[in-house]
Amino acid sequence: MNNEMLIRITRYYRALNKLRTIGLEKVFAHNLADAAGVSAAIVRKDFSQLSIHGQKRGGYEIIELIASLGKILGKGDSENVVVVGCGRIGKALMHYTGFESDGINIVAGFDNDISLISDERNTIPIYPVSKLKEICEKLNVQVAIIAVPESSAQDTYAHILECNIKGILNFTPITLRPVATQDGSNPVVHNINIGLELEQIFYELKFPKK
Amino acid sequence: MNNEMLIRITRYYRALNKLRTIGLEKVFAHNLADAAGVSAAIVRKDFSQLSIHGQKRGGYEIIELIASLGKILGKGDSENVVVVGCGRIGKALMHYTGFESDGINIVAGFDNDISLISDERNTIPIYPVSKLKEICEKLNVQVAIIAVPESSAQDTYAHILECNIKGILNFTPITLRPVATQDGSNPVVHNINIGLELEQIFYELKFPKK
Numbered sequence: 001m002n003n004e005m006l007i008r009i010t011r012y013y014r015a016l017n018k019l020r021t022i023g024l025e026k027v028f029a030h031n032l033a034d035a036a037g038v039s040a041a042i043v044r045k046d047f048s049q050l051s052i053h054g055q056k057r058g059g060y061e062i063i064e065l066i067a068s069l070g071k072i073l074g075k076g077d078s079e080n081v082v083v084v085g086c087g088r089i090g091k092a093l094m095h096y097t098g099f100e101s102d103g104i105n106i107v108a109g110f111d112n113d114i115s116l117i118s119d120e121r122n123t124i125p126i127y128p129v130s131k132l133k134e135i136c137e138k139l140n141v142q143v144a145i146i147a148v149p150e151s152s153a154q155d156t157y158a159h160i161l162e163c164n165i166k167g168i169l170n171f172t173p174i175t176l177r178p179v180a181t182q183d184g185s186n187p188v189v190h191n192i193n194i195g196l197e198l199e200q201i202f203y204e205l206k207f208p209k210k
Numbered sequence: 211m212n213n214e215m216l217i218r219i220t221r222y223y224r225a226l227n228k229l230r231t232i233g234l235e236k237v238f239a240h241n242l243a244d245a246a247g248v249s250a251a252i253v254r255k256d257f258s259q260l261s262i263h264g265q266k267r268g269g270y271e272i273i274e275l276i277a278s279l280g281k282i283l284g285k286g287d288s289e290n291v292v293v294v295g296c297g298r299i300g301k302a303l304m305h306y307t308g309f310e311s312d313g314i315n316i317v318a319g320f321d322n323d324i325s326l327i328s329d330e331r332n333t334i335p336i337y338p339v340s341k342l343k344e345i346c347e348k349l350n351v352q353v354a355i356i357a358v359p360e361s362s363a364q365d366t367y368a369h370i371l372e373c374n375i376k377g378i379l380n381f382t383p384i385t386l387r388p389v390a391t392q393d394g395s396n397p398v399v400h401n402i403n404i405g406l407e408l409e410q411i412f413y414e415l416k417f418p419k420k
Binding site: 003006007010011014034035036037073074079081088089091092093095096098099104142143145150166167168169172173175176177188190192194195196197198199200201202203204205206207 | 216217220221224244245246247283284289291298299301302303305306308309314352353355360376377378379382383385386387398400402404405406407408409410411412413414415416417
C-alpha cells in the first residue's frame with residue numbers, strides 16, 4: 001500500500017467512526033469520498049484493491065467496514081502517546097480533542113518545569129523528564145510528541161530513543177539528526193513544521209502553480 | 211522547482227537567518243546540509259541549479275545567500291498571518307516563537323468568545339470574527355490559520371474566503387470541501403492533521419517498510 005492510499009484509508013476509518021457515533025449503520029462510497037476529499041471512484045477502487053465488497057443493494061455496513069479497515073491499519077493495540085515539553089503547544093496538544101475517535105490517548109506529559117508538574121488543574125499528569133523511561137514502560141508507550149524549545153530538541157530526541165520510544169512526532173522546527181538506537185532499529189519520525197507550511201503557502205501565493 | 215527542492219530552499223533560508231543572528235558571515239555547503247537534513251552534494255546541486263556560486267576559497271557569504279534565496283522565495287513582502295479560533299491550539303500558535311526568524315508575523319486572532327477578546331493579558335489582539343474582513347484588509351493579511359472546533363471548520367473556511375484570504379493553514383482534522391472564491395481563484399490550502407500523523411506513525415511501527 002503506498003503512502004497516499006494509507007492516508008485515504010486512515011481518513012475513511014476516521015469518518016466511519018464518526019458516522020457510527022451519530023448512529024448511522026450504512027455508508028456509500030460517495031459519503032466516504034466527501035470525508036476524504038477524493039472521488040467516489042477512488043473509494044471503490046481502494047476497496048476493490050483491499051478485497052472489500054459492498055452489499056448487493058449498494059453501500060457498505062459501517063460496522064463491518066470499520067472492522068476490515070481497522071485490521072488493515074493494525075488497530076486494536078494500545079495507542080498511548082506522551083508529550084515531551086509542556087509549554088503552550090505541548091499543553092494544547094495534551095488537551096486536543098480531535099484524537100478521541102481514533103483510539104489515540106495522550107496519557108502523560110513530561111517537563112522539567114516544577115510549576116507545571118505540580119499544577120493541580122492537570123487532568124493528564126505531567127512528570128519530570130527523568131521519569132520518562134519508567135512511565136513509558138509502565139504505560140506501554142512507544143510514541144512521543146516532541147514539543148520542547150528548539151534549543152533542546154536534538155537532546156530530547158536522543159534521550160527519548162534511550163527510553164525505548166520508537167515513533168516520534170516532532171513539533172519543533174528542527175531537523176532531527178539521526179541517532180542510533182540501542183537495538184539498531186530505525187525510529188519512525190514525522191515532522192510538523194508550522195513555519196515551513198506557512199512559508200510554502202506564501203510561496204504558492206506568490207508563484208501560483210500553472 | 212519541485213516541491214522537495216522548495217522545502218530544502220526554505221530550510222536553507224531559515225538556517226541562514228539563524229546563522230546570521232549568531233554573528234556568522236560565511237557558511238559552507240555542509241553547514242546547510244546539516245540544517246536541512248540532506249547531503250552537502252545536494253546543497254551544491256541545488257545552488258548550481260539556481261546559478262548561485264560560492265567564493266573562490268570555498269563557502270558562501272551568508273548575507274548574499276540570504277538575498278539570493280529570499281528573491282527565489284519571493285521574500286520582502288508582508289507575511290502577516292491571522293489565527294481564526296483562539297482556543298488552546300489557536301492561542302499556542304499565536305504565541306509560537308518559531309516563526310520569528312522567517313519574517314512571519316501573527317498579527318491578530320479572531321474568536322467569538324467575548325472573554326478571550328477582552329482579556330487584557332493578550333499581547334496580540336483578539337477580535338470578534340465579524341471583524342475579520344475589516345482587520346485583514348487594514349493589515350494586508352492574505353493568510354489565515356484555522357484552529358476552530360471541528361464542527362465549525364467548514365463554515366469558517368467559507369467565511370474566510372469571503373474576506374479575501376487566499377492562503378489557509380488548516381489545523382482542524384476536517385477535510386475542507388472546495389468553496390468557490392469571488393474572483394474565481396483557487397485558494398492555497400495546507401493541512402496539519404495531528405491525528406493523521408500519529409496514525410501513520412503507529413501504522414509504520416506495526417508494518418515497517420522493508
